[in-house]
Amino acid sequence: MxxxxxxxxDSQVPNIxxxxxxxxGKIESDGDVRIDGWMSGTIIAKGKVVIGEKGxxxxxxxxxxxxxxxxxxxxxxxxxLTLLKASSKFTGDIVTKKISIExxxxxxxxxxxxxxxxTDVNERQKKGQKKPA
Numbered sequence: 001m002x003x004x005x006x007x008x009x010d011s012q013v014p015n016i017x018x019x020x021x022x023x024x025g026k027i028e029s030d031g032d033v034r035i036d037g038w039m040s041g042t043i044i045a046k047g048k049v050v051i052g053e054k055g056x057x058x059x060x061x062x063x064x065x066x067x068x069x070x071x072x073x074x075x076x077x078x079x080x081l082t083l084l085k086a087s088s089k090f091t092g093d094i095v096t097k098k099i100s101i102e103x104x105x106x107x108x109x110x111x112x113x114x115x116x117x118x119t120d121v122n123e124r125q126k127k128g129q130k131k132p133a
Contacts (some may be wrong), residue, residue, distance in 0.1 A: 010065070012030075012031040014034045015029050015032070016034045016036065018036055019054045020056075021038070023040075024086075025042075025052070026042040030046050030047070031045070033048070034050040035052065035057055041058075045064070047062060049067070051067070053082040056070055061078075062078075063077075066081075070088065073091045077095045078095050078097070083102075086103060091108045093110045096111070097114060099111060
């Protein structure tokens with residue numbers, strides 16, 4: 001069985017929004033989240049957020065790691081690695097520590113790479129402040 005990363009319990013099964021399911025609202029998780037359906041709202045996860053090829057998210061995502069294969073229109077804040085796979089269509093703003101964009105991925109928006117990708121990043125975004133020199 002695959003182990004999932006969430007920082008506290010590596011064997012926890014991820015929360016999954018399956019294909020054919022629509023959700024409007026907010027997901028908060030201490031672990032991983034996988035979206036294969038359609039979601040409008042906010043995702044806050046201490047683990048990894050995976051948007052599958054058929055997944056669609058419109059809103060905000062805050063997580064430790066992100067792996068995007070589907071369509072996302074969002075503000076994305078990631079503490080570590082953001083991966084935009086070849087099948088992904090991302091529109092919005094990304095704040096991350098590291099980013100990998102595969103050939104074929106569509107990315108429209110802005111990307112700010114921070115050393116920490118921490119809560120300080122979120123606070124600067126809300127206040128409209130720029131990165132310190």
